[in-house]
Amino acid sequence: METITMTFSIKNTGALFTIPNLGSMISGLAIQILLATAAVAAPSINVTPHERTILDDFTIQITGAAPNGKVVVEASLTDARKRIWTSRGVYTADFNGAVNPATSASLEGTYTGVNRHGLIWSMLPLTAKELTSHMNDDPVEAGWPMAPALGLNNPTTITFRTLLETSGPVSSSQTQELKTTHLVHGVAEGLRRREINEWGIRGILYTPLEPGEYPPVLIVTGSEGGASERNAALLASQGFSALALAHFSYPGRPEQLLNIPLEYFRSAIEWLAAETGQKRVALSGGSRGGEAVLLIASTYPELVSAVVAGVPSNVALGACCSPATAGQAAWTLAEKPIPTWGVKPWGLAQDEKNREVSLSQDYSVVWRLMLQGMLAAEQSSPFAIPVENIRAPILLISGDADAVWASKLASDKVIQRLQQNGFAFPAEHLSITGAGHSVSIPLLVTSLIGTKIRHPVNTAIELSLGGLPSATYYGGLQAQRRRIEFLRGSPTALSKELVAPNF
Numbered sequence: 001m002e003t004i005t006m007t008f009s010i011k012n013t014g015a016l017f018t019i020p021n022l023g024s025m026i027s028g029l030a031i032q033i034l035l036a037t038a039a040v041a042a043p044s045i046n047v048t049p050h051e052r053t054i055l056d057d058f059t060i061q062i063t064g065a066a067p068n069g070k071v072v073v074e075a076s077l078t079d080a081r082k083r084i085w086t087s088r089g090v091y092t093a094d095f096n097g098a099v100n101p102a103t104s105a106s107l108e109g110t111y112t113g114v115n116r117h118g119l120i121w122s123m124l125p126l127t128a129k130e131l132t133s134h135m136n137d138d139p140v141e142a143g144w145p146m147a148p149a150l151g152l153n154n155p156t157t158i159t160f161r162t163l164l165e166t167s168g169p170v171s172s173s174q175t176q177e178l179k180t181t182h183l184v185h186g187v188a189e190g191l192r193r194r195e196i197n198e199w200g201i202r203g204i205l206y207t208p209l210e211p212g213e214y215p216p217v218l219i220v221t222g223s224e225g226g227a228s229e230r231n232a233a234l235l236a237s238q239g240f241s242a243l244a245l246a247h248f249s250y251p252g253r254p255e256q257l258l259n260i261p262l263e264y265f266r267s268a269i270e271w272l273a274a275e276t277g278q279k280r281v282a283l284s285g286g287s288r289g290g291e292a293v294l295l296i297a298s299t300y301p302e303l304v305s306a307v308v309a310g311v312p313s314n315v316a317l318g319a320c321c322s323p324a325t326a327g328q329a330a331w332t333l334a335e336k337p338i339p340t341w342g343v344k345p346w347g348l349a350q351d352e353k354n355r356e357v358s359l360s361q362d363y364s365v366v367w368r369l370m371l372q373g374m375l376a377a378e379q380s381s382p383f384a385i386p387v388e389n390i391r392a393p394i395l396l397i398s399g400d401a402d403a404v405w406a407s408k409l410a411s412d413k414v415i416q417r418l419q420q421n422g423f424a425f426p427a428e429h430l431s432i433t434g435a436g437h438s439v440s441i442p443l444l445v446t447s448l449i450g451t452k453i454r455h456p457v458n459t460a461i462e463l464s465l466g467g468l469p470s471a472t473y474y475g476g477l478q479a480q481r482r483r484i485e486f487l488r489g490s491p492t493a494l495s496k497e498l499v500a501p502n503f
Contacts, residue, residue, distance in 0.1 A: 011457025065093035070164030079148035151224030188237035206236035225249025286310030339382035341373030390420035399435030403466025432475030436467020
């Protein structure tokens with residue numbers, strides 16, 4: 001955690017002088033003006049670098065304000081749906097007339113305290129004018145989206161607007177407005193995108209523009225279905241051949257996460273290995289995709305080079321996500337359902353009363369059901385994922401404030417099972433304190449991350465992803481950087497619990 005530095009400013013209260021004559025008075029006044037002018041730089045706002053990727057650090061520096069003067073900074077962007085998002089911080093300039101959010105506390109606005117990137121992650125779907133009166137509105141009642149819709153191929157332009165008090169002659173002050181822009185690239189420019197409909201598999205392959213040998217990674221989506229294009233493009237931006245595989249809710253694939261054959265994933269692995277000239281392929285997935293990659297790697301260990309499981313489950317969970325799928329399996333092998341928690345004869349859905357629990361639209365009931373399964377998983381439990389069968393390094397990512405399911409507990413149980421079975425490969429658990437279910441991916445804006453949302457497949461289910469906005473923002477950056485290092489071949493045998501900085 002970064003240290004919070006408090007800078008105490010000394011305010012000039014003036015002094016009493018004996019003025020023998022007009023010449024002395026003028027001379028003294030000139031000296032005061034010269035001293036004041038020399039102490040404060042010309043008004044400016046600089047964001048460095050001007051252009052960056054979402055994973056890069058940056059700094060904001062405002063200079064030229066009156067010492068101890070009020071400085072208001074607003075950041076705004078317009079998303080792909082033409083919706084404006086704005087943040088605001090209100091600061092007191094230091095003795096030199098400078099403000100830097102990495103060391104200067106915001107006293108009010110969309111965030112408070114010292115927070116290096118607070119002006120980015122705290123944006124709300126409001127204009128600057130609307131912020132004043134609607135900043136504290138209930139997000140659900142207001143119908144706000146959880147995050148801005150950002151385009152994949154074009155950089156996001158963030159405009160910074162600053163209002164600062166500047167020193168004038170003889171201790172007078174005036175307000176000056178400054179503006180600058182800042183570009184954030186979600187993915188690298190010029191990636192190759194190719195839709196795949198071969199070998200019976202569907203998905204989208206992203207690779208760097210220049211021909212070459214790039215390590216293959218298969219990306220498995222979560223309960224939202226479709227193909228995780230953004231995740232594939234993020235990895236391709238870092239020098240990987242990344243296939244965003246679609247296994248349901250995609251043209252040519254089943255509508256729901258129901259009875260999906262594990263053989264489908266084997267075909268995808270073999271296709272990607274052949275496409276890239278490799279013998280083995282890394283797997284990466286989040287949420288139900290994190291569960292899936294552990295299950296796939298346990299079933300086909302000879303085909304997998306590394307596993308990244310974001311906010312995973314340690315047990316096979318049931319089909320998703322409608323009343324029609326309740327009490328059924330999500331996965332099959334050799335045309336038989338994988339033993340699944342909550343599905344006969346395993347878990348709670350063994351009688352009509354517990355079937356009603358599994359059909360519940362009250363997500364707190366569903367959460368407790370999944371928690372019981374994760375806790376109940378023992379060495380001999382058929383629904384526990386046999387992760388000890390994996391023959392590759394494993395990276396687990398979790399947030400201890402996950403409100404979708406207890407991903408930290410599940411990841412701890414995975415590590416425990418590996419240790420009990422003498423796992424011979426590196427296994428790392430990166431847990432972010434205060435972060436929620438979205439921590440395994442980098443997000444630009446997280447201010448509303450804890451707001452209740454409708455499930456993208458079954459809109460009758462209302463749930464929260466959980467987590468503190470700042471912790472989820474910084475944790476997502478940490479997790480993605482670690483994912484890239486890990487997939488490049490830098491595994492460790494550590495279990496880490498990190499506190500995201502500036503939260």
